[in-house]
Amino acid sequence: MTLTEDEMTQAQPDATLEIGKDRRRKEDQRLITGRTRWTDNLTLPGMLHLAMVRSPFAHATITNIDKSAAEASPNVVRVITGTDVADEQGGLPNAWPITPDQVTPNHPPIAVDRVVFAGEIVAVIVARSAAEARDAAELVDIDYDELPAALDLKEAAEDKVLAHPDLGTNKSAFWRFDSEEAGTGGNVDEAIAKARADGIVIEREYRQQRLIPAFMEPRSTVVDPTGEQITMWSSTQIPHILKFLLAAVTGVSESKIRVIAPDVGGGFGGKLQTTPEEFITFLVARQVGKPVKYTETRSESLMAAHHGRDQWQKLTLAAEKDGTVTGFKVELLADLGSHVSLVGGGVPVLGAFMFNAIYKFPAYQFNCQTVLTNKTWTDAYRGAGRPEATYAIERIMDELAAELGVDPFEVREKNWIKHEEFPFTTVAGLEYDSGNYEAATARAKELFGYDELRAEQRRRRDSGDQVQLGIGVSTFTEMCGLAPSRVLGSLDYGAGGWEHASVRMLPTGKVEVLTGASAHGQGHETAFSQIVADRLGVAFEDVEVLHGDTMVSHKGLDTYGSRSLVVGGEAIVKAADKVIEKAKPIAAHLLEASVDDIEFNSGRFSVKGTDQGLAMAEIALATFAAHNLPDGVEPSLDSDATFDPVNFNYPHGTHLCAMEVDTETGEVTMRKYAACDDIGNIINPLIVSGQLHGGLVQGIAQALWEEAVYDDSGTLVTGSFVDYLLPTAADTISFDLDHTTSPATTNTLGTKGVGEAGTIASTPAVVNAVVDAVRHLGVQDVRMPCTPERVWKAINDARGGAQAETVGAAAPHFDESTGMDGTVDRTSGGNA
């Protein structure tokens, strides 16, 4: 079933239900009045402060550290080097070794004898104030012998310079999916060969530039070792995983560690990490026996918090002459940076199942080589693997349309899964449960004014306007709601993908909900309250959602991968249902009826066919008193549930972007952006729209503005907000959004994830629009971010007849010796 928003509004069933309401957020009162609990707000008696001394070199041997001046600085308690703690500091964990023979460098929190990226921690100052710690950090005298640095991804893949000379290679792991081997499709090389003989082959190479998540709250950690437990507050997305890994790495009993993620100011994957700074703060607090705090500066954050994306994508698309795609081959180089971080190696693997997107491809192959370099390590950033895949496929489908001289929608419609074909098993082996690409596309085109804008584009092209109009299409889908534990196990991920919830009925009829999903801006407290209010028939205001403290919500796998609602929300539903089941025999007993005759509806237990009944609050009080319970029934309604999803879920949508491009200056301006997303049933439309808006701008920012740039010596040039260009209000526009509804069939609520959708969808829509505006001038590609300089250069190169940009873009970068080409011996790749 698919409904447009108008139909949804008309079909809105019951105004008394909370689900579907634009509830204003419970979180907001404290956030708009400054009553916030950011980690850096915390001050504890006797608290000491840390400052980090960081390497200015991308790759160097540490030959001497003189810390005497720093130690003599006022109010400095101690100065710690890697050598001082070499035996006890342990190594940072990699939770996702993607192959059994993955090359994984040791990752000490404090460098011991060699630094491998500019920004790596070399020494730690412990002082009575943050300012005094920073003053002393200036006084640590370190001698380095600079080493050659592996900086360029392609060169690093050839092992020209080694990021870690002791490992003998930069190639960390080679990972492949092949539809013929998996039994999900045909042989991709045969499809390509056939298309070369009698069809169309499109070959492109795209660059996913390096990005920085740039959450607004800099990371901060406080550790209090006084008392029986060691308590860590941290601005993290993953308090539960952090607790587990602190125990695993340090040997401190898991039962002696409590992790609290209080108010957390954004994450976007950037706080899905266990960081050197967290381990160092933990270590120092245990050493000094006092509370210790570390808060990074923005410059440190941009330099040393993990980065995202950074891939080269070589793509080969085979099609028949009518545009029916017959095969798609993907060859990636993925830059890990200096280390294989928590899930960094797995990020491209998350994209492996998405390059076929919404299409019915008969043959598909994905190859990825992960590569170590002397740059900040990379890991999840909003979408994690799926934006890269979506960009590649949606860009190249436009190239196919251009080759055929048809509208971009024509090749998409020819190849996409029809709505009557769901559920559909794809060539990557996933089962898409529901969707309707036709309906979302029709609505998006209507919102956008597609035909009118195409007509305007033709007019401006015909008249040779200096400012040309381009229209970009992105018909995306993604896999989210991470994740079925068995699937994660089959991919060698180190944990499961379930989520936990508890529902506690208080004697007064109020409800406490504990969730293992840890919010950092998403609005869990509001949306989960709506779900529980409906399920238990209690007031929205009577539900309190507690999260982000391992002592309170003791079990969980936290927030990332658009999982909180579809996995965490489902756990809450199941826990609430258990509460009802536990209450039924008590209600039956009090009503002197058989349990089989008890009905539960809108918060009331009643005896079938009578007007006798009791409210949930009355059962809660009677259970608390426990004066008159049936024999053998425990005096508690509290219930736990842990939900492990059986499948991912698959939001989709059609996004349309109109860009104006000044062909003389290269300046690009967004004229209009319209999208129709299908995320299944919606709990809170207001929150959903917010997730989409923010996601869109992050994806648009990749297309137009953001790039982490290193100079030739490996120094991050974009090391502050002066140079790393986050979009401002003045750079962006308002969006025209709507939705269709194809409920998910794999969870009770029929919901799909929305946290990453906007980011995944928007980047190719924008770049397709930029290229579309100037394609008639001979441009086939503009590398991201599409700065005026790059756009102008692409136009100029095309006009010069050199075709430099397009020829360069199509040239293969994997020669046979790299082992990336499917035709050569795989053992010469990272699996060697």
Add this chain to the structure above:
Amino acid sequence: MTRINLTVDGSKVSDDVEPRMLLVQYLREKLGKTGTVIGCDTSNCGACTVHLDGTSVKSCNVLAVQADGSEVTTIEGLAKDGELHQVQKSFRECHGLQCGFCTPGMIMQSVDLLKENPDPTEQEIRVGLEGNLCRCTGYHNIVKSVQHAAAQGGAQ
């Protein structure tokens, strides 16, 4: 150390401060006004925006000693007599915040913007908030919040 006397959120305060101490550090560390936050070190993000004698400033860009004798209003002092300022109400009403970290600065800047221009166009709002970064909302609902506040007479 230098002695400063000023009024913060309606209360008179007096402290000895290091000359290098920033106003935002003074607010957070000396007064516990942790509603005002630090998001960068280059005066780009605007998260620390407060009002100094009725005009918005980035408090990371003002020394505490420069605020001597002045009146400072932070996000914690914006509501009067338990009644939220209209701009605060509008941010909640229009979902103009998500993680909320930029929100104190965004609200303080919006109040100042509406004081100067009570009926701004969308473009005037966007330019007026250019010095305040948000990573969550894409600004769409922040713009709507300011428009909503303006329509409700938010300049007062």
